[in-house]
Every structure is written in C-alpha cells, then in structure tokens.
Amino acid sequence: MAQYYDIDDILAEEELVPAIFKEAANGVGLFDSSDDTNKVEPGSKVELPFWLASELHLRQAVSINVPPCFNKKTRDEIGADAAHVDLRGRCTYFYELGCKIAPLVGDKTIGSVLLCAFRTRYKEVLIKAHTVAVTVAPKFLTLLTKEETKLYVAAQSSIAAFKKWRMGGPRFQKASVLGRKRKPIE
Secondary structure, eight states: OOSTTOHHHHHHTTSEEEEEESSOEESOGGGOTTOSSSEEOTTOEEEEEHHHHHHHHHTTSEEEOOOGGGSHHHHHHHHHHGGGOOHHHHOTTHHHHHHHHHHHHTOTHHHHHHHHHHHHHHHHHHHHHHHOOTTTHHHHHTTOOHHHHHHHHHHHHHHHHHHHHHTTOOSOOOOTTTTOOOOOOO
C-alpha cells in the first residue's frame, strides 16, 4: 500500500483482478465458488481483490492476468476517442489500478494506454468544468473516474474563485504576519 490512510488508495486496491492459482491452497474455498470443498486446486481461475492478488503474486502462489477493464476492446475505444469512453463503468479507479497492476502482469502497453487516456480526457475535463451548465454536469460526471472527478471539482472551484476575484473580491490580502510587531530584545 502506497498511502496507508488514503481511502481512495484502499478502495482502488479492492478492485477485483483475475488470477490463476499456481499451487493448491487449503482454507480458501470461498474464492472458488464452483467447488464445495474448502480448498483451491492449482490452475483454478478466480477473481481476487488487488491487495490480496499482489501479495500472493509476490509469494509466487498466483499469476495475475490483465483485468477486463484493460482488454483489447477498451484499448481500441481509448485509441479511437478516449474522451467519450465510460471508464467509470469499467473501473472506478482506472488510473490507480493501471499504475499498480502494470508491473505485475508484465504488459508494457498499459502505461501508454493510461497516458493516452489521461492526456485526452484531462483536456476534456477542464473544458467541461469551465463551460458546462449545471444541468448537463451530472450526465458528464457519470463517465469520469474518481481521479477525473477530483480534477473536475478542483477546476470548478478554481474558476469560481477566479470569477469572485474578478468581480471585485479582495485584490490583495494583507498577510497576518505583517500586522504583528516583534518585541524588542533587551
């Protein structure tokens, strides 16, 4: 875990990733619903939370496959027009999971897909945050990942602060430090 107390990091690591057990494991039958016994056989395909899959991968107990949110169809859609792909529907923490899973699955193209998507969508998010009417915004927000939603909110608060300043808000603010006098040293 990169940031222990960050709720978004915790939730990103809860995303399910496909894994294949390399070894038999006892007491973990709940991962494989096709079997009534309390063990998983080698070669069993299961979906595990990322935090567990990464730990088991480090211990060479499972191999992790590329999650469905990074499949060829998604990559093709991002390559065609990343701004209009519903990434939230595929994975709420698309960028965070992509950065964490790329080194584990050995797929070198995930990084370029993330970069391409973020570059295109970043511009779109900022444009929409500055120009979209309040009635259209909820529909647009349903397509954004958690990271993009944070960018959208930050951009909107930025433009609101700018408009407030422009309309005659306080131009200069006196620093609180300047009002205090230092006591003379005797």
